[in-house]
Amino acid sequence: MKKYGVHIILILSCFCLSCTNDDQNTNSYIPTPSPLQIPQLFEDLIISPVIPTDNQQTIEGIALGKKLFFDPILSADQTQACASCHAPQNAFTDAARFSVGIDGSIGTRNSMPLFNLAWNYDDRFFWDGRVFSLEHQALEPVTNPIEMNTTWETVVNRLEQHPDYPELFKKAFGEIPITKELTTKAIAQFERTLISADSKFDRYLQGTETLTPQELNGLNVFLDEERGDCFHCHGNPNNPLWTDNAFHNNGLDATFTDLGLGEFTGDPTDNGKFKSPSLRNLAFTAPYMHDGRFDTLEEVINHYSEGLQDSPTIDPLMKKVDEGGVHLTDQDKADLKAFLLSLSDSTFINNPLFNNE
Numbered sequence: 001m002k003k004y005g006v007h008i009i010l011i012l013s014c015f016c017l018s019c020t021n022d023d024q025n026t027n028s029y030i031p032t033p034s035p036l037q038i039p040q041l042f043e044d045l046i047i048s049p050v051i052p053t054d055n056q057q058t059i060e061g062i063a064l065g066k067k068l069f070f071d072p073i074l075s076a077d078q079t080q081a082c083a084s085c086h087a088p089q090n091a092f093t094d095a096a097r098f099s100v101g102i103d104g105s106i107g108t109r110n111s112m113p114l115f116n117l118a119w120n121y122d123d124r125f126f127w128d129g130r131v132f133s134l135e136h137q138a139l140e141p142v143t144n145p146i147e148m149n150t151t152w153e154t155v156v157n158r159l160e161q162h163p164d165y166p167e168l169f170k171k172a173f174g175e176i177p178i179t180k181e182l183t184t185k186a187i188a189q190f191e192r193t194l195i196s197a198d199s200k201f202d203r204y205l206q207g208t209e210t211l212t213p214q215e216l217n218g219l220n221v222f223l224d225e226e227r228g229d230c231f232h233c234h235g236n237p238n239n240p241l242w243t244d245n246a247f248h249n250n251g252l253d254a255t256f257t258d259l260g261l262g263e264f265t266g267d268p269t270d271n272g273k274f275k276s277p278s279l280r281n282l283a284f285t286a287p288y289m290h291d292g293r294f295d296t297l298e299e300v301i302n303h304y305s306e307g308l309q310d311s312p313t314i315d316p317l318m319k320k321v322d323e324g325g326v327h328l329t330d331q332d333k334a335d336l337k338a339f340l341l342s343l344s345d346s347t348f349i350n351n352p353l354f355n356n357e
Contacts, residue, residue: 034057036051036195039240042195049192050121055188061172068183069082073155076154088351095287101148109127112127113281115195115281122246126275128247128275129261135188139184199280214334214335217339221336221339222234233248246275249272250304251303282340305327306327
């Protein structure tokens, strides 16, 4: 009887071990947490990044997102990737005024650069703010008829049939089916790692770099309400994002063919308002404005200096619209440009973690 009991115990033990092994085999990989590497400058000056509780950063999720970002598998004819319109060498924007879709279709806006996205506190994306959250932003280009022009059903089927992706998804998210939501979660994880914080001006703030007299005067022009008056929309040295991430009508047009934020909200008082882009990396992100109308920084500065167009929704911050602008001297224009260029971060565009290597 005693011997029989021992056998029962051994059998039950083997059964339990077998169940444990099966559980481990089906759910054996736990993604490795990979918190954002937050620059000291950001920790000192602004609050924590926005990370969804249901999409925490992991090594596996970031790696999957990077692969997807550079893979043309997301487009209908498999010729265009996210990186086609958001190139690392251009601070993840497009050097062309308007990006070209897979079938030659051309859009009407310049691709927005991608960096420091985890600090977009209102969590509204695109020039017109029509999408909330980075995860949802990544959904649209796939189905947009003038971008990748396919369906998520097609993309998910391709990913399921791919020799690598099923295992990569399993490592990043566990034993659950591949979905469009998981796909964009991975892309968002990669995009949140795109942190730019090593410009000449960043080093100046940290005491490791010296600005030239021209750059210092350019900063003064930027902050002076009687000269550049740029800081209301683009911040100051206490805001390393160099944008308020808000929406403004900055006097580009007297009438609108593109309603911007107004198209999304349906509120006529929002017509002609677009998101203020960061002033970081201007050395790499030409052309400028939501429609890429300006090829050079000189043109941008001239717009605010003497090219403002009045309209019913122009931002009150454009205080000198009646005079056409702030009317900078040639020297102040040159100095302002020098300061703006000091916000560019060559380390960022050359970071191998962000390139397809």
